[in-house]
Amino acid sequence: MRVLIIGAGGFVGRHLLPNLRDEGMEIIPTGRSPDRLRRLFPGCPVQQCDLSRDRAADWLPRLAGIDAVINLAGLIRDGAGGFDDVHEQGAKALFDACLAAGVRRVIQVSALGADEMGTSAYHRSKKAADDHLASLDPEGGRMDWAVLRPSLVIGRGGASTEMLAALAAAPLPLRLGPGDWRVQPLHVDDLVVIIIRLLHRREPFAGRLDLVGPEPMTTDTLTLTLRRWLGLPPARFLPLPRPLLALGAALGDRFGFGPASRDSLAMLAAGNVGDDSAVRAFLGRPARPLAQALARHPAMAADRWRARLLPLATPIRLLLAAIWIWTGIVSLGLYPVEGSYALLAPLGLTGLSATLALYGGALLDLGLGLALLLRWRPVAIGAAQLALMAVYTALISLYLPDLWLHPFGAISKNLAVAGATLAMMAMEAEHG
Structure with missing residues (x-):
């Protein structure tokens, strides 16, 4: 199977691609910086793309002989209309080209909350692309498709994970707002397994899947779980009031540093939880509890250094x-x-x-x-x-x-x- 991955150099892509190669698949990493992709994935036949500019005609030659496409591209913040260019228009052009080129299977990694209730610009742009993919072949007769809507994805190398680990590694762990915002994090390992099983699936498939961890937890619990993973002793929380978080998110949007943005803060405050039945169906079990999943990748001194230095950069x-x-x-x-x-x-x-x-x-x-x-x-x-x-x-x-x-x-x-x-x-x- 020949699989083209858009955004392969990102967090999920770096975890996914080696597993797909272990499955015997031929992988074509695709992104804006082919030189970086060659360094990350030596031996892979990389391709250059730019979702913010590429149209369907640009994609058609890249899709020749491709069996499956996985779209992992995503932006942290909108910038100068980036959500519309990349999440929506760029993804729509890609999906149109997939149908025209006869690609058999398309997997779109969206986000939990990208539905009728989503109010953020991030969610709206993702939903627009998801809806377009679903409209091209609603029953999946000509092209199997899956829209994956994961909750907060945790794992080594993720921007959100690093930010939360930095909060956890402070001498006094930092409390996000009231500390009781609810999340249902999914470890990247389980997300990778679900994607692989979708690629191997023999039966036609067309649908949207909400992917969440086994149970909701508060942001305080999440922070303490990461602190224990880092091997740090328990300590009292130091509150970060909502106005201070809002200021940090606004500065992040204005100057483009760090994973904090006004959209991400709003999504966190609104809650990020759901039904884990889709995960159970594809894994044959619940997703691993976060502490257990993290323990499979023990934190090293480099993780503690990274967590402590990140806020100082x-x-x-x-x-x-x-x-x-x-x-x-x-x-x-x-x-x-x-x-x-x-x-x-x-x-x-x-x-x-x-x-x-x-x-x-x-x-x-x-x-x-x-x-x-x-x-x-x-x-x-x-x-x-x-x-x-x-x-x-x-x-x-x-x-x-x-x-x-x-x-x-x-x-x-x-x-x-x-x-x-x-x-x-x-x-x-x-x-x-």
Whole structure:
């Protein structure tokens, strides 16, 4: 069986694809970055696609000889109309092409709540695509199709899992709102098994399946379950009031960092629970309780490091940006210019050369700080900052060595800034 997976490089795709290969299937990972897919899945014949732009005609040549298509593509936040472009219009074009190309089986991974009751833009866009797929062949006579509507999917590498693990790993675990919002998480392993069984199913199929864990739990219980998985001792909760969560979600939407968004917060507060009969039918058992499913993949030191560092990634970048921006502003005139020229004189810089060095260096510092603030190629910017700090430090050591003895550590603090820059580069490299 030849299976094309859209969004293969995402959380579910990275868990699903190796299992499908173990089943003897030929897998074609598809996504916006073929180079990344080749690194993730060496040996697979990857294809490039962009659901936000591709139309049915673009898909037809990619679907030649394909037996099944799995659409895992999804966005965390809307951005500039992303839900409509990717979730709805892009998915509709894909499904139209599948029918035209004679693809035998299509699996659309949607979301629990993408039904008549869904009020968020996320749910509405998913439902529109789900409805379109169902309308193409309602009885599944020409093309078997399944719309999977999972609850919160938990597993190593998931953005929501990492965010919740970060809340759990804090010295005092953080309580989401009142702590009693209800969720019914499904481990990614069980979702993978259901998809595989749908692909192997001999009987025609056309329908929507709500996929949830064995029982509802509160967000407090979920947080404590992840804390135990991380191997951390119990502790009292520190509340995160709803207004503070709303502010974090708004900042996430505005600046595009982290998994928190206004839509995800609204969905969480509304509850994310359902009937697990579909899961029981396909697995022949209830989904594994979350603690049991997590125990099958024991947390390692790297998981604890990741959970503890994740909330620090953005603050470290912003603090480093502030240091460079402030240094540039100070050098442009807040510090007496005569004092700056006096510091440059031992380097042999006077007159025009001193002016060029002073203001050129200030603008360079300011530019690097602004680039880091805007998150423009942060790894490359961090490397440039390290190189510039090394040059500054070498020149000072040669011509102004007394500054190493400054009681406020004006130069020795460069070592700490360099360490923070290396940490920032390591964390930002994950997004490269």
